[in-house]
Amino acid sequence: MRLALLGCGTVGSEVVRLLHTQSADLAARIGAPLEIVGIAVRRIGRDRGELPVDPAVFTTDPLDLVKRDDVDVVIECVGGIEPARGWLVEALRAGKSVVTANKALLAEDGGTLHDAAAEGGGDLYYEAAVAGAIPLLRPLRESLHGDRITRVTGIVNGTTNFILSAMDATGAGFAEALEEATDLGYAEADPTADVEGFDAAAKAAILASLAFHTRVGAADVHREGITEVTAADVISAKAMGCTIKLLCIAARGVAADGRETVGVRVHPAMIPLTHPLASVGDAFNAVFVEAEAAGQLMFYGRGAGGAPTASAVLGDVVAVSRNRLAGVRAASESAYADLPVRPMGEALTRYHISLDVTDRPGVLAAVAGVFARHDVSIATVRQGSGGGGVAGRGEDADLVIVTHVAPDAALAATVRALRGLDTVRSVASVLRVEGGA
Template sequence: MRLALLGCGTVGAEVVRLLNEQSADLAARIGAPLEIAGIAVRRLGRDRGDLPVDPGLFTTDALGLIKRDDVDVVVEVIGGIEPARGWLVEALRAGKSVVTANKALLAEDGGALHDAAAEGGGDLYYEASVAGAIPLLRPLRESLHGDRITQVTGIVNGTTNFILSAMHATGAGFAEALEEATELGYAEADPTADVEGFDAAAKAAILASLAFHTRVGAADVHREGITEVTAADMASAKAMGCTIKLLCIAARGADGQGRETVSVRVHPAMIPLTHPLASVGDAFNAVFVEAEAAGQLMFYGRGAGGAPTASAVLGDVVAVARNRLAGVRVASESAYAALPVRPMGEALTRYHISLDVADRPGVLEAVAGVFARHDVSIATVRQGPSGGGNGDAVLVIVTHVAPDAALAATVQELRGLDIVRSVASVLRVEGGL
């Protein structure tokens, strides 16, 4: 079985190393040896250290490599939308099997890849696109196909989890925790994709598509990052027996008209310390799956890094190679349900709201009246002196479950009250607090 490898960066180099180190075992598992037909790279002259590969295999002509008749499987680890999309569509239409770790492409235009795979008759596998080496997508795609998944909740970005875990442990602010994450190599020089939630949103789209048999794209995912989370927010969470995590939440359920829909969102949220995801620290990932028959399942492990991601890539390579030798194809997509995506405003959630208010009689009554006008029920209220030493007070309010649009409208009206000096913080609350 001959492979075309697109990309030889951190993940690609680990794929090459593992292919070399485990060649005998891989051949035994598949029933035929794996050979690298070529490696497409941007620059031929780059120093690749002691990488165990013939330099003559490198090429800058990715499309030419893909089109070669002796290539059975195309492995893509370059990332990005283009030119990866064109290359993979070409490979799939030609009947070659594809293994990719490209979460951005799958979330942006996974439908085009699935259609090309169906047209050409090859396999499309992408376990490495979400949560690194954690075996997650195949259980959703295969093991749980006899069940009805109702919700998937996860921590799927290691950088943001490291930052929020550090803030919880040390009391540091966001900027300090981000600086530490950068120094330790957990955050990129430009961390925007991580801290603004783009990376997690792409993964949420992939998870929702598999869980609910519906094509969900990145544009369907409500996305908020963690840049506005403060040390004061984390302190307030700890006072309530909670912590704050960047969660991806994909849920299936009826909308206001009783239609079956899906809701997909990524945002920071308070969760109780008793929740299974609360103890997931450092740069680890974890995904909590709820299904009608199987109940609650948890998948946990390292979600990033060259070696873990390469492990997932090679697991897919073994699967598609065995399929090709057997002359079979495994359907890579089940989108029969085609459920509509529910707008964020209709998602049912809870809010934790911190208000700086005037400390005088009637304030609590006026604030409670705003919640009542929007049909939002208050669960708890805590009041304390303002830290500014100006005689004002702080109100911390946690709501019961309500549509997100009603909660947002409540906050908007609160901002306009004369007695409200500022809305210091708004965070969603998840996990049954």
């Protein structure tokens, strides 16, 4: 089987090394040897260490490489939308199989890739696009095809999980935890994609598409990052027996008119320490799947890094190579359900709201009145330090309110109204509460 590799950075280089060190085993598993016939890079002369390949295979023309007749499988490790989309569409329409780790492209325009694969008759595999080496996408696409998945909840970004875990363990603020993550190599020099939730949103779109047989794009995902999470929020979560995680949540639901829908969101949330995801620390990923027949399943492991991602890439290479040798194609995209994506305002959730209020009689009544006018039920009221009532600071006081489940739109409207009360100096923080806390 002849392979073309697009990109030879952290992941691509590791793919080359694993192909070399495991060549005999891979050939035995597939029934034919694997050979890299071309590697497309930006600069041929760049130092990539000692790679076990002939330097003659390097090229700076990826489009020409994917068009070559002697290429069976294209492995894409470049990332981004363009020009990667054009290269992969060209390869797929020509009947070549494609293995990609490009979550951004799949979330932005996965439908175009699937259509091109159907047109050319090749396979499109992308296990490495979500959660690194964790075998997750193929179970959703194949193992659980006989079941009905109702909800997928996951920690799918290692950088943000490391930051929130550090804040929980040390009491550090966001900026200090981010600096530590950067020093240790968990965060990029520009961490925006991670800390603002873009990376997790792309992965959430891919997970929802597979779980609910519906094309879901990144634009369909409600997204919030972790930059507003404070050390005080972490302390408040601990007082509730919770921890804070950046969650991706994809769930079936029913609209007001009775139609089945799917909702997909990414945001920080408090979850109880008893929840399986609460103990997922450091830069690890985990995804919690709920299905009608199988019940609750959890997938856990390293979600990023050259070696784990390359492991997932090679798993896909073995699968598509076997298919080509057998003259068969894997099951095509399953998007038959075509469920409408419901807006975030219809999501049922709970809020944890921290208020700075004036310390005078009638404050609690005024605040409670706002919740009542928006049909939001209050579950608990306590002072910020974890006791009951209102904690006074001279003329100011801290008030923490946790709601019962309500539509997100009603909760958001409640928060807006609270900001308009003359007794509320500020809404210090708002976090959702998930997992039955």
